[in-house]
Amino acid sequence: xxxxxxxxxxxxxxxxxxxxxxxxxxxxxxxxxxxxxxxxxxxxxxxxxxxxxxxxxxxxxxxxxxxxxxxxxxxxxxxxxxxxxxxxxxxxxxxxxxxxxxxxxxxxxxxxxxxxxxxxxxxxxxxxxxxxxxxxxxxxxxxxxxxxxxxxxxxxxxxxxxxxxxxxxxxxxxxxxxxxxxxxxxxxxxxxxxxxxxxxxxxxxxxxxxxxxxxxxxxxxxxxxxxxxxxxxxxxxxxxxxxxxxxx
Amino acid sequence: xxxxxxxxxxxxxxxxxxxxxxxxxxxxxxxxxxxxxxxxxxxxxxxxxxxxxxxxxxxxxxxxxxxxxxxxxxxxxxxxxxxxxxxxxxxxxxxxxxxxxxxxxxxxxxxxxxxxxxxxxxxxxxxxxxxxxxxxxxxxxxxxxxxxxxxxxxxxxxxxxxxxxxxxxxxxxxxxxxxxxxxxxxxxxxxxxxxxxxxxxxxxxxxxxxxxxxxxxxxxxxxxxxxxxxxxxxxxxxxxxxxxxxxxxxxxxxxxxxxxxxxxxxxxxxxxxxxxxxxxxxxxxxxxxxxxxxxxxxxxxxxxxxxxxxxxxxxxxxxxxxxxxxxxxxxxxxxxxxxxxxxxxxxxxxxxxxxxxxxxxxxxxxxx
Numbered sequence: 354x355x356x357x358x359x360x361x362x363x364x365x366x367x368x369x370x371x372x373x374x375x376x377x378x379x380x381x382x383x384x385x386x387x388x389x390x391x392x393x394x395x396x397x398x399x400x401x402x403x404x405x406x407x408x409x410x411x412x413x414x415x416x417x418x419x420x421x422x423x424x425x426x427x428x429x430x431x432x433x434x435x436x437x438x439x440x441x442x443x444x445x446x447x448x449x450x451x452x453x454x455x456x457x458x459x460x461x462x463x464x465x466x467x468x469x470x471x472x473x474x475x476x477x478x479x480x481x482x483x484x485x486x487x488x489x490x491x492x493x494x495x496x497x498x499x500x501x502x503x504x505x506x507x508x509x510x511x512x513x514x515x516x517x518x519x520x521x522x523x524x525x526x527x528x529x530x531x532x533x534x535x536x537x538x539x540x541x542x543x544x545x546x547x548x549x550x551x552x553x554x555x556x557x558x559x560x561x562x563x564x565x566x567x568x569x570x571x572x573x574x575x576x577x578x579x580x581x582x583x584x585x586x587x588x589x590x591x592x593x594x595x596x597x598x599x600x601x
Numbered sequence: 602x603x604x605x606x607x608x609x610x611x612x613x614x615x616x617x618x619x620x621x622x623x624x625x626x627x628x629x630x631x632x633x634x635x636x637x638x639x640x641x642x643x644x645x646x647x648x649x650x651x652x653x654x655x656x657x658x659x660x661x662x663x664x665x666x667x668x669x670x671x672x673x674x675x676x677x678x679x680x681x682x683x684x685x686x687x688x689x690x691x692x693x694x695x696x697x698x699x700x701x702x703x704x705x706x707x708x709x710x711x712x713x714x715x716x717x718x719x720x721x722x723x724x725x726x727x728x729x730x731x732x733x734x735x736x737x738x739x740x741x742x743x744x745x746x747x748x749x750x751x752x753x754x755x756x757x758x759x760x761x762x763x764x765x766x767x768x769x770x771x772x773x774x775x776x777x778x779x780x781x782x783x784x785x786x787x788x789x790x791x792x793x794x795x796x797x798x799x800x801x802x803x804x805x806x807x808x809x810x811x812x813x814x815x816x817x818x819x820x821x822x823x824x825x826x827x828x829x830x831x832x833x834x835x836x837x838x839x840x841x842x843x844x845x846x847x848x849x850x851x852x853x854x855x856x857x858x859x860x861x862x863x864x865x866x867x868x869x870x871x872x873x874x875x876x877x878x879x880x881x882x883x884x885x886x887x888x889x890x891x892x893x894x895x896x897x898x899x900x901x902x903x904x905x906x907x908x909x910x911x912x913x914x915x916x917x918x919x920x921x922x923x924x925x926x927x928x929x930x931x932x933x934x935x936x937x938x939x940x941x942x943x944x945x946x947x948x949x950x951x952x953x954x955x956x957x958x959x960x961x962x963x964x965x966x967x968x969x
Contacts, residue, residue, distance in 0.1 A: 540696070544733040553708075560712065 362487055369491025376499035376555075377562040381467040385459045386500060387551040393516050396504030397497065398452040399459065402441055404493025407469050409437045411489035414477040421478075430473045435464045468496060499558075506554050511545030619716065623676035625827045626873070629818035630683050633869070636801050636811035641691035642746045644757035645807040648698050649686035655702035656682030663711045677716045681705050684724035684873060687808020688866065688913070689731070692743045692757045697735065701727040721920040722877045725870075725913050732913075740908070742804035744772040772804035775864035779857070780909040790856035798863040809869040819872035831888050832881055832895075833871040839896025840867060847904055861903065870912040871895075880920040887926040895919050 477485040637645040705727035782789035801811025902911020
């Protein structure tokens, strides 16, 4: 019983990260996904900020789910989310000003982020507080994962750096300083830090995720079919045995 | 009694295959290739070999990895590689055509389902990808090779990996001059000769400079009926018209028109890229909209855009619009036109409403 409880709770978190990943499977919150992921560090910051807001708003919406009248639920959700975003904005401005300036307008825009509103509407308003917090955690981590992967690819291909600004600006390979008299060619594919590269990366990643999930589904279907087939065979065998007995 | 073979339609079959069409396009591209060799030496040929080789390898590898039927034999990868190479500046580092070919074949063509299913022309999309990646390399053009000046056909091979070309060999394209003229208000054709531009003795992309060579190739395609005359003619015609309209208040309208016609990739784009089967509409009305849209966008990009050339962006945008244009279908033989049936429906609706009104009025009159 306890094991089932635990796996149930884990399932909620796993659902957010993998099975219905907000970016690749639900295709929610595309605006920050495309705009902020020019570097992995920005993606990480944006993802974590959204996760914090998501957990807090899911908890509060879930607590108030019986109090909020149905007709004014959307304004109520927006009010709750806006409160947490304002708090977060002030905290970031005070303690991590670099991230605050890097995220710019997209930080206050978390208020209208589809993922947060969608989880409040679809999950938190119908489930208990504990489950809602776990759902917020899973969805937030899924969003963060997607943003970091996208940011990593775009930054690596477009600017030639890995987590720039977070690992003390380590440069790999040959650097310009080694050749003072010769200007090294710039091989970076700068389209990837432009908006067009964001769409390109997102499209290709989404295609890969769809391919993998289709493959998994096919596998499961085949297993299911094989099971059914076996059960049918067994039933047939039993029936044959029965008829033989009757004949005897 | 004679024997009749009963079969379902289609009854008329043609011997045309994708392979034959692609072979015709390759033959039509040969004059432009020879022109690029005569103007810029052997380097553009080296770039073309790299580009074609990478395109074919990319398609072969993709089919191998995804376990699809090998489609290299339809020659379309060779055409894509050739068009891409002719679209590049004559002197680019060796990795530029390689990256471009891989992008064109794998991302634009194969990921969308292979030949005939690409949403845009692979070569033009790859060119735009490269322009956005290495703007410096892709907008730096060189002078034609001058054999009397101590240069030989291998002169440009010194720059195989060098991304920064020395200033001595770079040249401005005619369109860059036109762009400056738009901003400064001078004569756009100053220092240009129409004959040089027609023959290709100017700076520009390897395959697009010689209008003569392109027209020879295009004539071959038109005679073999590989392409239809409508798209190129409407495209080029609308560029002329829109240039005349947009520069109507300038005193050099005529100069603007002929520099826009002969400079840049207009001719090459109109005959070889805008006419791609998979990405251009078929119905007459749709073809008109497609061609006029291409001309309009080209002039808009050239006059107001930050770059001096706009053909590639215009073709990409109209390629994306093509699925919408394909909804305009020609009238099916024996059926009434859409206008007629829709008009009839509207007429019936009016009749209904009117008769209802009349009836209610009559009722009111009776009641009253």
